[in-house]
Amino acid sequence: MDNRNDRERARLTLDASRIAAVHTYLALATFFTALSLGCLLHYKKIVKNGVAGYPEEWFPSVSATIGDWYPERNVFQIMIALNSGPRFALVFLQYYLTRSVNSSLPTVVFIFGIIRTLSCGGWVYITSSDDHDAHDVLMITYIVCNLPWMVGGIACTPMANIQARKQRQRVCAAFFLSMIPMIYFFIQHKVYRVPGAYTRYSFFEWGLIILDIMYDSVTELDFKAAKLQISLGSSFDGQSEMDKIYTSAPMAETPSEKNALAVTAEPAEKLTGELSDTTAPEPKRLQSLLPTQWRSAAMFLSDVYLSYLFWSIYTSLAPTLFYFSVWELGIAGHELALLSVLAPCLLGISPFLAWARSHEGKMTLHVLSFIGLAAYALPSPLLRLFAVSFANMALSIRQAVDWADGDRAWYNGILTGLGLMLSSLSKLANHSNNPVWPFVHGPSGGYNKTGILLGLLSLYEVHTRTKDTQHAVQSKTTPTSVLPSQTWLPQSIALGGLLFTLHQLLADSSTLVAWSWTGYPIKGPIPNVHGYRTLLAQGGGLLLPVLLPHAGFLTHPAWFLYGAASAYVTYSYKDWLGYSGGVHLALFLMSVIPHVIRNASMTGRVGRTYFTAWLVVCLFDLANVWTVAYAFVPGGVYLRERTDLVLAAQMAVLGLAFNWSGRQLPSFSVSLPGPPDSGSYVNKLLAMLAAASILVAFYQIPSSSPVPYRPGPRIVRAGIWTVHFGIDNEGRDSQRRMRDLIRDMELDVVGLLETDLHRIVFGNRDLTRVVAEDLGYYVDLGPGPNQHTWGVVLLSKFPIINSTHHLLPSPYGELAPAIEAVLDIYGTPVTVVVAHNGQEETPLDRELQSTELARIMAKSYPQPVIFLGYVVTRPGAKRPNPYEILVSEGKMHDIDSLDFDRWCEYILYRGLYRTAYARVSRSTITDTELQIGQFVVPKYGHGVTDDSEPARYLRSWKENLPEEHWFPMEYYGNEKEGGVRGHFYHVFNTPLYYRLPEGAIV
The missing domain is CATH 1.20.1250 (Growth Hormone; Chain: A;)
Incomplete structure (x- = not known):
């Protein structure tokens, strides 16, 4: 009898909730001790980063606090080592409490909990100053493991433990929502190098640490509800080894938990009928x-x-x-x-x-x-x-x-x-x-x-x-x-x-x-x-x-x-x-x-x-x-x-x-x-x-037909623009921004490239809707989405008599589209060709495509033609490059052959008088500029009287031309000042103007 009492006295029983409390307080003390020591001893050093220092940056990040300086780094590592015991104990005890023969979810949560704990030790003891890549990999692993750990923990929480479930849901939601602004400020710091952004990032980084600790602290409620105890020492009865360590008798016998386990164990098909009983009552x-x-x-x-x-x-x-x-x-x-x-x-x-x-x-x-x-x-x-x-x-x-x-x-x-x-x-x-x-x-x-x-x-x-x-x-x-x-x-x-x-x-x-x-x-x-x-x-x-x-x-x-x-x-x-x-x-x-x-x-x-x-x-x-x-x-x-x-x-x-x-x-x-x-x-x-x-x-049916901007002087403004699928540099829909620039430039004919958006990856959109409906244009969409091109669009203030969609030869590269349209411009049939050639990686494709475009333009000679295209060539480049093929074989003129600062967008013309040429910066709408050519159509029944190069290059100041030939004055300026909505005349810093030759009949 005395021996039995001695064995009972040798046995130590401890509430498991105490371990959860110790973990919470020790973890918080560990991080805040490091923060306090760092601010007291090395404040200006730990707030400084690769972009700025004090006073722009005034709050330290977690990494700088715990990993860069003695003694806070060493104190932190000692205290976090002390915390590892309660940490592992929480993971094992939570698994013991939720394990079930009918579900593998507790095991999955347990595995991720172990990986999460080990990766935590990894990024704590391998700091960014030791090995930046290893630190980041372990940190990312820790954050990724938090998703199954937290969400799985919520799913494993017994239905009867309402308070614990709600707290886990709130902390989990706050944790992952906090990552959004944290990533934003990190990008501001890392990519855009904004001073002060890292301080704001640090607030959310510390917030994640606190939320992480608070999530694990909820296990205290689970252990209390289950009356889970840990017994150390000898046992006087014949219990198994597991029973010598863990005892949770009340947990298994509570009716509420029986119900919770029963729900977990029920087949998925039978759950539907019982779920409506959990519906919240209506106020x-x-x-x-x-x-x-x-x-x-x-x-x-x-x-x-x-x-x-x-x-x-x-x-x-x-x-x-x-x-x-x-x-x-x-x-x-x-x-x-x-x-x-x-x-x-x-x-x-x-x-x-x-x-x-x-x-x-x-x-x-x-x-x-x-x-x-x-x-x-x-x-x-x-x-x-x-x-x-x-x-x-x-x-x-x-x-x-x-x-x-x-x-x-x-x-x-x-x-x-x-x-x-x-x-x-x-x-x-x-x-x-x-x-x-x-x-x-x-x-x-x-x-x-x-x-x-x-x-x-x-x-x-x-x-x-x-x-x-x-x-x-x-x-x-x-x-x-x-x-x-x-x-x-x-x-x-x-x-x-x-x-x-x-x-x-x-x-x-x-x-x-x-x-x-x-x-x-x-x-x-x-x-x-x-x-x-x-x-x-x-x-x-x-x-x-x-x-x-x-x-x-x-x-x-x-x-x-x-x-x-x-x-x-x-x-x-x-x-x-x-x-x-x-x-x-x-x-x-x-x-x-x-x-x-x-x-x-x-x-x-x-x-x-x-x-x-x-x-x-x-x-x-x-x-x-x-x-x-x-x-x-x-x-x-x-x-x-x-x-x-x-x-x-x-x-x-x-x-x-x-x-x-x-x-x-x-x-x-x-x-x-x-x-x-x-x-x-x-x-x-x-x-x-x-x-x-x-x-x-x-x-949405227009109540009136489109009208050109300058019918009196018979002016046509034609633009070419690669619009990058209607998504601007900030990832927003760009239709309204495109409309505003096209409206201000008063374009009569517009060629838009990369416009076939009737695909899942572009949202099944129509890029022409805003421009056409708000400004009034005839619209022709290039080859459709079942024709395997990135698409071209022709917008015209003039009636489109007929149009033909072309799939240009493309044996190796992406399939190149083109629109050949005949417009009724002040009574004169003018052919407009809008095309998107292949890239420089496929020189044979570009040569074949250019040859086909030249044939299309040459067949209507000497009728007027305007070419608006994406060509990928240097100005003046000889065959087999596209430039010479298009100009020579197509019987066309370059908008300005002396403009050597071009690569992809080109305007060519024939049978018209060119009076201006402008290059307008893109702002952040797309990755290419808007090029504009201004032409005067000869009087009906007459052609160009002098088509020689000297007659075509009679340069002029705008003041020597009638005002209706001028481009908007508001767009003069540069990237730092002037311009409108980030657009301005660039390259030449002004539009180029040309006089009409002597004897022109317009």
Whole structure:
């Protein structure tokens, strides 16, 4: 008996929460001791950096504080070593507390916790002054591991421990949101070398340290709730070795924790029916203010608007990241952001899936996705990319959970189609820009604050739904039936193909019109006029599964063949016939959305199904870009100009969703389990969207024909500008900035290069909308997106008699486009050629392309011609360089052969009198200047009286010419002062002027 008592007395029992408290206080003391010592002993040294010192920089960074000077570095390392024991203990104890035979998530969190702790020791003991690269790699590893550590920790927190869960969510959100301004100020310091930026960066860096410690401190609440104890010493009974160390008897027996474990252990398919019980109660005030019918309508509109935001945020991802690819003219590394939509792979973890399906989880994911909307306020393209990528991670998870939500999947399919239509309509009404895109802000035509406000109202409505109203929106039953497990792969591939095709062809109402456009005289639909017909077809397609939900023909192979035939006509034909195929294709695609989404939801494999679907989307995105960007990517040659193969693959994978075997498919409910009268709401909204699209289209039809700026003196101003796909140097849409300069320069004819934006990576936009509608121009878009070029555009104040689109010879490099148009300029037919030649890496391509352009211009000799092109050659360069080919064989004159400071943009002319030549700096709109040639058209029936070189180079001061020949005076200046909005006359610092030769008849 005495021996037994001695053993009991030798045993030491300690509350685990004490370890968590020790860790928190010791960690805070460690960092703040180093900060205090550093400020006392080496203040001016630790605030100094490579850009500035005190007083511009007045607060030290973490790295400088803990790693540069004695004794603070040594004191910090000793104290952090003391803290390593409690740190590892927290990781092991948290794993012990949350481990489960039914879930691998605690093990995953545990592994990342160990890696996180080791990498912390790495960047602490290997400072930036020791090895900068190793320090940075370990620091980045630590931050990356924080994501699964924190998010996984939230998912593993027992449902009963509400306070701990909320604290973890708040700290986690604050941690990752703080990284956005921190990265911004780091870029200001590192890239732009702004004095004082590193001090601001340091505040957020220290904030992350504190938030990191505060997140780990929440384990104290877990340990207290579980009454977890650590026992050291001998035990008098026959306990196992693990029981000698850890005892947590009360934890296992509490009913609340049993329930939490039961939820974790339940199959994913059974969780749907119990989640509505966790719905937050609706405030009584809101219930009293909204009658039942109004609340029902509000529920439906909130669902539709959130679907609209899904398409808005998702379609902004590719343009936001491709900004970097354009500047690199190759793979820049930022393309990895495209993989952010693969986040649904986390849904394969049962506890995470349970959390994501809960009311709380859905609301959290919604809020995180709104970061993509708020990204518009960030000034840096890189910061916006980070924000949009993170938003798409949350968005893709939330959308996958919605699509997989049992019988509600049919309703969510209808919402997906409605959101896509609303997104397309908003672009039709806003010059082809989605008004809530993060790269479109107020000055460029965005309505970001309004979009966020409506989103918050919609989110509040979802949050305040009662159990009764939630029952109407979310099915409380498991799916009526589940497809055989082996069908998850084809159904997920089909869903991926559908999502990509909807994005590629229907994200903008004028994309299918651009596919069929052939120029003047007009023989088909007009992009900015007839886009509403695409929306009408989309509405008709979505109406089919609403009115005929049980119609088997929507899954019959014959219906698929109808869609495939429509795709063939769309690709193979032009003008009205080609567009009619596109209209039928739009109807087909919209009609199958509910079925495809429903089929994918019935596989019972949430994580793998939606991960695979988004992976298919990513692969198609890359394949679609490679068809035109083959010159800049490894292996691009295999998809060079093969949109036909990509389109065939799209339709083939979509065919997997159809019933080819003729077997009886599992029955399921196709009623809309949304708000009461949701079917009626769908019909009414489709009718409203159709009417709105027609009204918007007719409102945008110009009321009068374009008029040239100077018809009296018969002056023509023609400009050439490479506009870099309508994205300026700050990563914003540049249409309005382009419009302002074109308006001020009073250009009658404009050639714009790099303009084919009807691609996913450019947002499916029309670069001509703002300029053409606000200033009044006839528009001719170059070869369409199915012709594999970067596109050219001709804007003209004069009627376009006819135009021809050319694909210039390009055996090795990128396919070069050109427009040959005949304009009626003051009664005289004048040929205008706008072209974009290949790069210097492919000299044979440039030679062949120049020879073809010379032939086009020479065939109309001696009729007047204006050439506006991107040529890539030195002025005066001999064959086989393009310059001599174009000038000599094309029978053309250079705008000014003595201007040797040119490389890519050239203006050539024939049969006209040139009176001025200007070069205007680009500001930050693009990477090339605007070149302008001013000409006078000879009187009708007369030609140029003296075409000799001396007659053409009669230089003059502007004061010796009539004032209508002058360019705007406001643009005189330089980069530091003068000019307008960053534009000014450069190279010569003034326009060059020329007199008319004696005897000119004008």
